[in-house]
Amino acid sequence: MVQVDLPAAFALGQIFAFISKDALKKEKDIWTNKLSGPVALYMSIGFSPVGLFFLAGWPSWELMYTTGWMENSFNRPMVAVAYIGFLVVMVLLGMFGFMLGHWFYRTGKDMLVKVGMVLGLFLTFLPFFLRWGVWWNIGTYEQIQNGTGYSFFESPFVYSWLFIMFYMVISTTITVFYIKKTIKSNY
Amino acid sequence: MFAIDIPTAVLVGFTIGDAGKKQLKTLDKDKVSNLRKIVFLFNIFFFTPVPLLFLNAWPGWQMNYVAPWADNLHGNPVRGAVVVFFFIITTIPAWLSFELSNWSVKNNKELLPKIGWIVSALIIILVVYLTREETFNIAVTYTDFKAGNVQPITYKPFITTLTITTIYSWTSLGVLLHRLNKG
Numbered sequence: 561m562v563q564v565d566l567p568a569a570f571a572l573g574q575i576f577a578f579i580s581k582d583a584l585k586k587e588k589d590i591w592t593n594k595l596s597g598p599v600a601l602y603m604s605i606g607f608s609p610v611g612l613f614f615l616a617g618w619p620s621w622e623l624m625y626t627t628g629w630m631e632n633s634f635n636r637p638m639v640a641v642a643y644i645g646f647l648v649v650m651v652l653l654g655m656f657g658f659m660l661g662h663w664f665y666r667t668g669k670d671m672l673v674k675v676g677m678v679l680g681l682f683l684t685f686l687p688f689f690l691r692w693g694v695w696w697n698i699g700t701y702e703q704i705q706n707g708t709g710y711s712f713f714e715s716p717f718v719y720s721w722l723f724i725m726f727y728m729v730i731s732t733t734i735t736v737f738y739i740k741k742t743i744k745s746n747y
Numbered sequence: 748m749f750a751i752d753i754p755t756a757v758l759v760g761f762t763i764g765d766a767g768k769k770q771l772k773t774l775d776k777d778k779v780s781n782l783r784k785i786v787f788l789f790n791i792f793f794f795t796p797v798p799l800l801f802l803n804a805w806p807g808w809q810m811n812y813v814a815p816w817a818d819n820l821h822g823n824p825v826r827g828a829v830v831v832f833f834f835i836i837t838t839i840p841a842w843l844s845f846e847l848s849n850w851s852v853k854n855n856k857e858l859l860p861k862i863g864w865i866v867s868a869l870i871i872i873l874v875v876y877l878t879r880e881e882t883f884n885i886a887v888t889y890t891d892f893k894a895g896n897v898q899p900i901t902y903k904p905f906i907t908t909l910t911i912t913t914i915y916s917w918t919s920l921g922v923l924l925h926r927l928n929k930g
Binding site: 592594596597600601604605608609612613614616617618633634635636637639640641643644647648651716717719720723 | 777780781783784787788790791792796799800801803804805806823824827828829830831834835838887888904907908
């Protein structure tokens with residue numbers, strides 16, 4: 561969900577900074593440090609495709625049924641640009657979170673990384689409370705407004721959700737292990 | 748269009764490898780790793796968004812009018828997965844051609860990246876020529892194309908989008924290559 565994925569991207573960037581604390585303290589350059597490569601790769605092909613997958617498959621669900629504007633992108637380049645914008649902003653926020661964490665560590669403001677993580681996670685979960693239960697209904701914007709649609713647990717949505725979440729968990733785990741390995745062998 | 752997206756991604760990887768030869772020659776792990784990161788980020792921000800945009804707005808045209816399923820991209824996980832797949836297949840070839848450039852520079856085959864991007868450019872031109880019927884006749888969907896419901900390439904908003912995205916991608920690549928050449 562867009563409202564969830566964007567703060568989650570920032571929170572993940574901060575979490576990656578947090579688990580790399582000692583290494584980042586030794587890295588001088590925010591732009592060229594060795595760990596930003598795996599983080600950029602993860603944000604690009606591990607995390608962002610998940611949001612893109614849902615946006616392509618169930619656009620109004622991904623937008624928590626706040627609008628049906630993104631349902632038809634045919635011959636409407638501005639809608640297509642919004643898809644791409646979502647993807648690019650997710651990567652940017654993840655990288656920003658990580659680089660900000662690095663900068664905090666470099667300038668001795670260690671506590672702010674924890675604050676950023678907590679704030680990012682709070683903003684990630686906030687939309688779930690503000691629009692409680694909206695995710696259990698799958699359909700177009702119009703179907704949901706009319707009280708139709710189908711359940712989260714019905715095919716094909718539930719299998720797609722499980723598949724893409726599995727992909728995200730695996731790619732996140734691999735990235736964490738890779739970062740840990742890089743830290744161990746380089747610092 | 749799908750048929751030229753992969754050779755274009757390959758071209759991007761080779762051009763970055765060619766322009767970054769100085770950095771690759773140093774064999775410095777950090778410099779190579781930084782260049783690799785540039786390949787990924789350049790793709791994500793400046794190249795991959797373009798085919799994705801066309802896949803969403805003009806799916807029939809983007810798929811060279813060979814994929815009827817692209818007419819309906821929503822409400823189906825397979826089609827959602829195709830969008831993600833598209834995203835990945837326009838990133839991986841760039842990375843692979845960059846790695847090939849890295850390998851060739853390390854093994855004193857410095858001409859290979861240059862040959863690689865020249866061949867990629869020729870393939871792109873050839874594919875556009877061979878598919879000129881599909882390339883220059885624009886229909887939103889496969890069904891529209893088969894029904895003969897096509898527009899010339901100059902129709903709006905298609906031409907505006909094509910112009911903006913072309914300038915966006917190729918100018919960005921030009922700026923990046925210029926900076927890499929300067930070292």
